[in-house]
Amino acid sequence: MPRLGRVIVALTTFGYLALAISSMAGRHVATSDIALGIPILILLFLLQNLHSLPNRGGARPRYWIWTLSAQGLLTYIPFLIFKESWVGMPGFFSGSLLLWLPGAAGWISAGSVSVTLFLIEKELGADSFTSFYYGCGAAIIGLSIFGLTRLVDLLVEVQRARAELARLAVAQERDRVARDLHDLLGYSLSAITLKGELVYRLVNSQPERACEEISTMLAISRQALSDVRMVASRYRDMSLAAEIAATRAVLVSADIATVVTVDCGPLEDRVNTVLSTVLREGVSNLLRHSKAQHCVIEVVLDKGVVRLRLENDGLNSSPPVATRRDGRGLDNLCTRLGELGGTLNAAAAEDGWFRLVALVPLAGAAA
Template sequence: MTDDHLCEEARREPLIPLGQAPRNRRELWRRKALWIGVWLVFLSSPVHDLISGDHTTGGTIAGWLGLAVFVALYLSLLFRDMGERPYPSRLVGALIGSMAVLATVLGLALGSDWLGLYCYVSVACGMVLPLRWAFWTIPATGVMLLLVGLRTDEDEALNLLILVLLIGFAMTGVSQLVRTTVELRKARATVAQLAANEERLRLARDLHDLLGHSLSLITLKSELAGRMLPDHPDKAAQQVADIEQVSRQALVDVREAVTGYRRPRLAAELAGAQVALTAAGIVARIPAEPDLDGVPEGTESALAWALREAITNVVRHSGAARCTVDLVRRQTLDGPALELSVEDDGSGGTGKGPGNGLTGLTERLEKAGGTLEAGRVKRGFRLTARVPVGPVADVGSRS
């Protein structure tokens, strides 16, 4: 597990990532074409009917034109509905109505081979219309199919009726799933924005609390020193000394605050590891609630950095299918210790030695009095970070 080639991750990435938003317009159109193109299989019967030569020249030309218009209406309706700017409700109703009229006219004029067009009408109703409209337009499409079938081929119409109803109502479920997924993505983006706003507010409050009093005191003492300087230089010098002391203390407070902001938390890193591994298609087993009672902040920070580095290596370089994270307290010869282990079933990278990430991590753990072990095991790769914690009484069981 070393810090090098990212091409392994690119090779493992699917052409169309499932459950993820499209990354560019090309991928969006590819998804649309794949999803909508599946249903074009029902065009085989009308096309075969036109090619067979059973109709007059005028009927064949009219059939090709009608089929082209029907497919254009269908594709336009579904492509726009899956995009960012769907058609208005009235236009959607007009397009579906036009599809139904064309399906009826072509079915009555050219025969039972054209009854499959009602499948497209049903799909459009299920995908585009709201539920309250889809629940009656889909059965209405089935009724139209039966009525046309009475004039052409009743058996064929009965066979298609179940399919028309099934795919129509199935598409209502798919449509609701798509809408729910879009709403969830928007909700997640909103939550992230609110979290960022809250963090900015917290930072503003902390800066106000840290610097407000100090800067106000510096301003007052500066004004006082300026008034004292002509007549009482010794007192002005004392005020300047106070200003220097306050400034130095303010600088120390700011540095401590910034260090706290930059310090990672183990609970947050565990949650982030779950998200990163899942997004990479790796089955993860991670403890939900770490037991950190009595663990100093520096120790927790060192383990959090170790977890971040380990998960980064698993995702980028290992090619693993599974990853297990364990956090346990152990009683060692040197006293109680908190041990973090990350084990995967991957290749462990190129095997050219530790990278800069693991080297820096080893140095960070050594500063906290801990150790790092990393190497191949029987079925993969394991990284173990161990840091000392509080007294023996704080030692608990496995998280």
């Protein structure tokens, strides 16, 4: 479309050039004068296209004052030779002034072109009506050139904006997929690894329990496969209650004493999903980075704010999870909670416990 717009501007100015030559021929201008006028008209045509075709969005080139001055001289000096046959040319100069002079200066200068053409026509012997007619014609030509050029500029800007929006959409979708894969699969893969290690230890001594753990591991792997498929379309809704139950089972399998407290009532889907993701990431970090023996999971509703608290005593045997910044799990959680107006705090306590607290205001989530 921008290319088509530029072609239309060029054809429009070429049409005015052809009309100017026809006007000179129709007014029976001498052949020698026409031979002089055609090169001037062609030069004006080139200058006008130079002023019209480039995009006005950027900084003005250094040459603009010289080309604009040259167009002004070639617009008015030929009146000394061609008299009233040159009446159509000031309209182009009016359009260039509107394009290149900023704000009020452009409009005042363009208006002065119509006034000067009116005075020139009066000086050449035309009546007031004819002089006014040519002055209005110059204004209309100038506005037409200005409007067409600005339309092309807007098309160029829209095309650039669409390309930028497409780039941003691709980047956002890439971040979403990476975030969802990390948040969904980190916990599942950690649980599968834990279950596999447990089965390896039990397969000889307790084969029946090993079979039960294998069944649980298969269920987790199927869920992980389903999560991967869902990432391709959207981030699936998750149930906090179901996630807490699954988490408790995994922690018990890892011989981690777990205390669970849930007192928040039913939550809307977005809050459920985000808090489930926080729980997954926290437990995934617990399984991968610590050797905790005790864990506390608490979800309560207090004054319109849902608080999820996850604590473990793994600091006594390993560095705190908050110091491990090689991943993007906590950053992902901050992003998800921030979309609901929530906050995340993950820090080590003096008593040797690591605490992760997520707060989500229900009013912000509804908004």
